[in-house]
Amino acid sequence: MSVRVDDPRLLACVEDGPPDIGTLWELCMHFEFAREVTASGIADWLGPPDQRRILDSACGSGFPALELIAMGYDITCADGSELMLRHFRRNARLEGLTVEPVQLWWEEMPARFGDSYDIVINRGGGNYKYAGAWDVERLPDRLAMREAISQWVRCLRPGGTLYIDFARESELEHLRPEVSTHPTLLIGDHRVDIVEQITVDHEAKVRYWHSELTIDGQRHEFQRRSHCLSREEFTTTLAGCGLTGIEQIAIKGEHYDVYSATRKKEG
Numbered sequence: 001m002s003v004r005v006d007d008p009r010l011l012a013c014v015e016d017g018p019p020d021i022g023t024l025w026e027l028c029m030h031f032e033f034a035r036e037v038t039a040s041g042i043a044d045w046l047g048p049p050d051q052r053r054i055l056d057s058a059c060g061s062g063f064p065a066l067e068l069i070a071m072g073y074d075i076t077c078a079d080g081s082e083l084m085l086r087h088f089r090r091n092a093r094l095e096g097l098t099v100e101p102v103q104l105w106w107e108e109m110p111a112r113f114g115d116s117y118d119i120v121i122n123r124g125g126g127n128y129k130y131a132g133a134w135d136v137e138r139l140p141d142r143l144a145m146r147e148a149i150s151q152w153v154r155c156l157r158p159g160g161t162l163y164i165d166f167a168r169e170s171e172l173e174h175l176r177p178e179v180s181t182h183p184t185l186l187i188g189d190h191r192v193d194i195v196e197q198i199t200v201d202h203e204a205k206v207r208y209w210h211s212e213l214t215i216d217g218q219r220h221e222f223q224r225r226s227h228c229l230s231r232e233e234f235t236t237t238l239a240g241c242g243l244t245g246i247e248q249i250a251i252k253g254e255h256y257d258v259y260s261a262t263r264k265k266e267g
């Protein structure tokens with residue numbers, strides 16, 4: 001089965017040199033949600049743009065920051081990966097937006113942005129699970145998850161709000177490797193095929209995301225490892241990072257479970 005996709009961002013992505021993890025992420029997002037619908041769901045949650053300052057602490061290739069900036073929100077875009085920021089700059093250009101993202105690792109953000117944002121958004125299916133292991137394939141440090149979240153919290157003013165998500169793991173992937181063969185994407189003159197496989201190592205509590213990306217017959221393989229984290233461990237971790245009012249919120253068009261939480265006011 002094949003699907004024609006008329007998306008200038010995906011066409012530019014496919015034509016922008018050898019594929020990397022950012023290319024794969026951009027393409028995989030296409031199977032999960034429609035950018036405009038999800039961004040407008042996030043905007044519904046935010047309420048109308050006003051003077052609140054928002055930090056996207058994992059802006060990656062630009063979702064949802066670019067869509068929200070186009071709607072008038074005041075967003076600082078930051079990410080550690082120069083590789084992802086290359087995709088961000090290309091997408092910003094295509095959207096006609098003049099936005100310069102800040103290249104910073106999470107551990108560097110509190111010194112630069114400490115206590116200053118009304119809202120910090122960190123969206124992407126549990127980015128904390130890949131802390132320090134996104135650009136390169138390695139097993140992230142389990143402790144780094146908590147450190148990452150507390151670094152985002154420290155960028156909030158006391159009383160500010162964190163937007164964070166949690167990727168539900170399917171029942172099936174815990175029983176056996178789960179393989180998703182996506183329909184062929186026809187993008188401009190290009191044929192793009194993606195096969196994703198999720199495997200879980202129960203003893204080590206590690207999840208393997210293995211992907212084969214084939215563009216015009218040329219196959220590229222990627223693998224990333226992340227930690228398995230139960231919902232209970234996730235919410236307990238949030239509470240341990242100085243957050244209160246932790247609640248799951250409904251975001252229209254979002255593929256992941258989303259939580260909001262408030263940075264405790266000191267004293």
Ligand SMILES: C[S@@+](CC[C@H](N)C(=O)[O-])C[C@H]1O[C@@H](n2cnc3c(N)ncnc32)[C@H](O)[C@@H]1O
Binds near residue numbers: 131
């Ligand atoms: C799954 S992508 C999500 C990007 C985007 N928010 C989205 O939803 O499409 C995760 C992002 O987190 C960034 N990241 C991972 N570890 C990081 C770290 N230690 N410091 C800063 N950024 C990091 C990666 O570079 C990547 O852009």
